[in-house]
Every structure is written in structure tokens, then in C-alpha cells.
Amino acid sequence: MRLYNSLTRQKEEFEPLAPPYVGVYICGPTVYSPSHLGHGKSYVSFDVLIRYLRYLGYNVRYIQNITDVGHLTDDADAGEDKIEKQARLEKLEPMQIAEKYTKSYFDDMDALGVLRPDVSPRASGHIPEQIELIKKLIKRGHAYEVDGYVYYSVSSFPGYGKLSGRKLDDLMSGARVSVDERKRNPKDFALWKQAGDDHILKWNSPWGWGYPGWHLECSAMSMRYIGNTLDIHGGGLDNIFPHHESEIAQSEGATGKPFARVWLHNNMVTVDGQKMGKSLGNFTLLKEIFEKFSPIVVRLYILRSHYRSPLDFSDKGLESAKSALERLTAFRARLGRTDSEIAEKPSEETAALIKRTKAVFLEFMDDDLNTPGALASIFDLIRGGNTILDKDDSPANRIVLSGILEELAGTILGLDTAGSASSEANSMELCEILAETRGILRENRLFEATDRMRESLNRIGYIARDLPGGKSKITRK
RNA sequence: GGCGGCGUAGCCAAGUGGUAAGGCAGUGGACUGCAAAUCCACCAUGCAUCGGUUCAAAUCCGAUCGCCGCCUCCA
Numbered sequence: 365m366r367l368y369n370s371l372t373r374q375k376e377e378f379e380p381l382a383p384p385y386v387g388v389y390i391c392g393p394t395v396y397s398p399s400h401l402g403h404g405k406s407y408v409s410f411d412v413l414i415r416y417l418r419y420l421g422y423n424v425r426y427i428q429n430i431t432d433v434g435h436l437t438d439d440a441d442a443g444e445d446k447i448e449k450q451a452r453l454e455k456l457e458p459m460q461i462a463e464k465y466t467k468s469y470f471d472d473m474d475a476l477g478v479l480r481p482d483v484s485p486r487a488s489g490h491i492p493e494q495i496e497l498i499k500k501l502i503k504r505g506h507a508y509e510v511d512g513y514v515y516y517s518v519s520s521f522p523g524y525g526k527l528s529g530r531k532l533d534d535l536m537s538g539a540r541v542s543v544d545e546r547k548r549n550p551k552d553f554a555l556w557k558q559a560g561d562d563h564i565l566k567w568n569s570p571w572g573w574g575y576p577g578w579h580l581e582c583s584a585m586s587m588r589y590i591g592n593t594l595d596i597h598g599g600g601l602d603n604i605f606p607h608h609e610s611e612i613a614q615s616e617g618a619t620g621k622p623f624a625r626v627w628l629h630n631n632m633v634t635v636d637g638q639k640m641g642k643s644l645g646n647f648t649l650l651k652e653i654f655e656k657f658s659p660i661v662v663r664l665y666i667l668r669s670h671y672r673s674p675l676d677f678s679d680k681g682l683e684s685a686k687s688a689l690e691r692l693t694a695f696r697a698r699l700g701r702t703d704s705e706i707a708e709k710p711s712e713e714t715a716a717l718i719k720r721t722k723a724v725f726l727e728f729m730d731d732d733l734n735t736p737g738a739l740a741s742i743f744d745l746i747r748g749g750n751t752i753l754d755k756d757d758s759p760a761n762r763i764v765l766s767g768i769l770e771e772l773a774g775t776i777l778g779l780d781t782a783g784s785a786s787s788e789a790n791s792m793e794l795c796e797i798l799a800e801t802r803g804i805l806r807e808n809r810l811f812e813a814t815d816r817m818r819e820s821l822n823r824i825g826y827i828a829r830d831l832p833g834g835k836s837k838i839t840r841k
Numbered sequence: 842g843g844c845g846g847c848g849u850a851g852c853c854a855a856g857u858g859g860u861a862a863g864g865c866a867g868u869g870g871a872c873u874g875c876a877a878a879u880c881c882a883c884c885a886u887g888c889a890u891c892g893g894u895u896c897a898a899a900u901c902c903g904a905u906c907g908c909c910g911c912c913u914c915c916a
Contacts, residue, residue, distance in 0.1 A: 680865090
């Protein structure tokens with residue numbers, strides 16, 4: 365598999381440090397508000413990465429942090445802790461806020477079919493690791509303490525800027541400069557901050573009571589659970605600088621070893637061309653979208669564009685994805701259940717179609733997770749499959765087609781088109797009974813009754829379709 | 842100002858040197874009691890614009906125009 369590595373700015377053949385093990389760290393959310401579509405795009409994209417790595421046979425350890433302390437609202441060293449601010453607004457304890465929105469986050473991700481990480485470490489639960497890391501950095505001359513604050517000395521790390529392609533001089537000329545007089549260099553960033561009396565989230569440390577800087581947790585926790593060198597580190601494009609750049613400085617400064625072999629960055633969701641973000645206030649919450657579109661539609665919508673391309677949000681786009689999904693689910697429904705025995709072999713034509721689809725699908729996925737291309741192969745499969753079934757609707761054909769669809773669209777892309785099988789089993793049987801009745805009504809040309817039946821079914825979310833030969837089919841919309 | 846990205850049909854979106862995937866919408870036909878679904882056919886001589894390199898360019902190079910991201914928190 366080839367992946368685009370932000371560090372080298374090119375696609376590279378992916379090779380883990382110690383196959384078959386793959387250590388992946390993805391920057392998780394700061395849990396102080398419900399997730400929006402931007403989070404959805406990000407974590408669905410990385411979910412496909414994890415699923416595909418596992419499909420390829422790798423033993424993946426997937427770490428995704430939960431930021432519940434240290435992420436400030438404003439300038440890196442002067443703002444207020446986001447969690448604490450929200451806690452005050454909601455009149456709750458900071459840890460209640462963190463738990464509330466952690467649950468909200470996982471609810472949304474579960475709905476989107478995003479697999480849970482193997483470990484979801486909380487920043488607040490890894491303060492000792494972070495303190496140890498700071499100690500190491502001070503010892504190695506990368507950090508210094510001033511009045512209860514510890515700063516990373518950017519000039520002590522020659523590689524600073526290698527990920528984002530910046531030089532220290534460029535940063536200083538254009539950017540707003542912090543007025544923190546404790547810093548030796550304006551671009552030094554805080555590893556540990558002193559906490560005043562008004563601060564709720566604080567811990568004791570060799571430098572007094574305080575709390576860690578935002579960048580620190582990812583270095584500390586990723587190395588805690590994976591090791592000094594990660595195979596893959598991912599996150600949003602907007603985190604390249606300063607967050608990921610600082611992580612590299614912290615981790616490599618402390619260990620002297622390469623931090624991450626591959627850096628992956630997913631692009632942003634935009635609204636009318638502008639980045640969807642909390643600060644602009646132009647975000648749409650996933651829960652709001654789910655009121656109008658099912659999560660699987662949203663997942664398909666996200667996967668229809670490449671993870672490194674921006675996705676411009678629109679209802680029209682979601683409508684389009686919904687129609688596309690209907691095509692997919694209609695085909696899946698036509699294939700029926702998959703638990704029956706294969707009595708015979710599928711036709712040669714079917715076997716060839718499946719072989720071709722799989723080859724094209726995997727080729728697209730191998731090329732930096734090209735999900736739009738992979739989806740195109742799925743829709744080619746649907747057309748080809750429908751054509752075959754129009755001529756030869758044999759159980760063997762249906763079973764193998766259903767198998768490949770499950771493997772590619774289901775397991776790898778996470779599009780569960782079969783629905784929750786167990787809960788649907790009963791209603792499927794009811795549908796069969798109704799369909800049989802409908803056939804008898806049609807045979808006797810009682811069209812008034814059949815039309816009424818179709819309307820009633822439609823009202824509660826079912827579609828009645830009449831097939832050639834007098835049979836009918838009733839399915840959920 | 843510095844660094845980076847993008848501009849492909851009505852809409853969305855792949856394609857980074859070999860003659861424009863796929864989806865949505867649309868049109869015509871088959872099928873149908875009427876539908877729906879499905880199938881077949883059609884739907885970009887052209888990929889922001891202008892030059893250049895090449896047997897060959899959406900793809901490489903240069904210029905121009907437009908849009909966006911990062912350089913402050915954001916996936």
C-alpha cells in the first residue's frame with residue numbers, strides 16, 4: 365500500500381517498523397462540545413485506514429487520545445482551558461464535561477460505523493508520563509523552567525519546522541508574537557504551565573502546581589502505548605502546525621529517535637468554500653445531520669471524496685449520496701440472505717466480474733486510500749451484477765455477489781448495507797407474507813387494494829415493488 | 842509577507858504523460874395495470890486562461906486569473 369507522507373511530501377510504499385505489527389496514533393477530539401461534520405470526515409477517513417490495514421493482515425494497535433485538559437481557547441499560553449470554560453457555562457465539574465462529550469463523541473462515531481480505538485487514553489490520566497517527558501527534555505537541554513512554567517526551546521531542536529516546511533525566521537516575521545516575557549524565544553512553546561487558584565484542573569509537579577501544554581499529551585501517550593517510533597501518526601491538516609511540529613520536537617528531543625515514520629493528514633470540511641470550524645461558528649453538528657440523513661449516508665458522503673481533498677458541505681451533496689446509497693442497498697436487498705448453502709457454482713461471468721471488481725477496488729485502496737475510486741468499482745459491480753441477475757438469478761450467483769459486497773463495501777469501507785440483520789429478520793418475514801398477499805390481489809386485478817397497500821406501506825417506510833411474473837417484493841426504504 | 846493546496850459536465854468527484862472512472866440530476870427506449878426498481882442507449886473533441894516541452898499533455902514547465910488552508914484555538 366502506498367500512502368502520502370506529509371513529512372516527505374510524496375506517496376511512499378508503507379512498511380511498518382516491525383511487521384506484522386503496526387502502531388497508529390491519531391489525534392482525537394477535545395471533548396468540550398458535540399462533534400460536527402469535520403470530525404466525522406476525519407475519523408471516518410482514519411477508520412478506513414485502520415480497517416484496510418487489518419484487511420491486509422496487519423496487527424494494528426490503534427491509539428486515539430481524548431483531550432480533556434490543557435487545550436486553551438486562545439493564544440497558546442494565555443487562553444483559558446476549553447473544558448473549564450465549558451464547565452462554567454454548563455455549571456458542571458470539568459470532568460463531567462469531559463465525560464459528557466466523550467460519550468457524545470463515541471455515540472456519533474458508533475453511528476457512523478467508526479470502529480473504536482484499541483486504546484483511548486485521556487490526557488488527564490497521563491500526567492506522570494507527561495512530567496517524565498518534561499524532565500527528560502530539561503535534562504537534554506531542550507527545555508527550561510521559569511517561575512513554575514517550563515518551555516520548549518525551539519532553537520535547541522534543528523529539525524523544528526521539517527514537517528510544516530517552515531523556518532523559524534519566517535514564523536517570527538509574519539505571525540502574531542506572544543508577549544510572554546518569560547520565554548527566551550517568542551516561538552518557544554509551553555510544556556508546563558503554572559496554575560493559579562482559579563484553575564480547577566491542576567497537578568503537583570517538580571515545578572509546582574500546574575497543568576501540561578496541549579502538545580505534550582500526544583507525545584507522551586503515543587510513546588507510552590506504541591513506543592519511541594510510531595508507524596503512522598495522523599490528524600487534521602490544521603494540526604500540522606504548531607501541534608504536530610511540536611510533537612516531533614518533544615518526542616525526538618527526548619528520545620533522539622524518529623517519532624513517526626508516516627504522517628497522514630486529512631483535509632477539511634468546508635462550507636461555501638470556507639473551513640468548517642468551531643471558531644467560525646459555521647459548523648453543522650453530526651447529530652443535526654442525523655435528523656435528516658442516516659449516518660450511513662453521511663459515511664458514504666464522506667467516502668465519496670478523497671481524504672486529502674476538502675469536502676464542501678451541502679444538503680444537495682447529502683441528497684446525492686442518499687440516492688447513491690439507495691442503489692447500493694437495493695442491490696444488496698436483491699441478493700437476499702447470505703446464510704444459505706451454496707448448492708452450485710456461480711457462473712463464469714459472475715466469477716469474472718467479482719475478480720475484476722476486487723482487483724480494481726484493491727488497486728484504488730492501495731493508492732493512498734482512494735475511496736472514490738474504490739466506490740466506483742463497487743458501482744460497476746452493481747451494474748454488472750444486476751445485468752447478470754436479470755438473466756440468471758441463481759442462488760450461487762447471489763451468494764458470491766453478496767460475499768464480495770460484504771468484503772469490500774462492508775468490511776473495508778464500513779458501509780453496512782445489510783442493516784442490523786437480527787432486528788430485521790422478523791420484519792423481513794412479514795414483508796414476504798405481505799408480498800405474497802399482494803401477488804394474489806394483483807392476480808385478481810384488485811388494483812384499488814394494491815394501490816392502497818402501497819400507500820400504507822410507504823407511509824411507514826416500506827416500498828412495494830411488483831416484479832415481472834406476478835411476484836412482488838416489499839422492502840424497507 | 843512566508844509555507845502549502847486547489848480550479849475536470851448542471852451538481853459532486855476519480856484520473857498526474859498514451860487519448861476523460863463513478864455517483865446524482867436529465868433525455869430516449871425495454872419492462873409494468875399504473876408505478877418503482879432494473880437493464881439498454883444518450884449525456885465533457887475537452888479538464889480556469891494563455892504560452893512552452895513532447896510523437897503524444899487534464900497530467901510536465903512558465904506566466905496569468907480565481908478560490909482555499911496554515912503561520913493564534915479548531916479534525
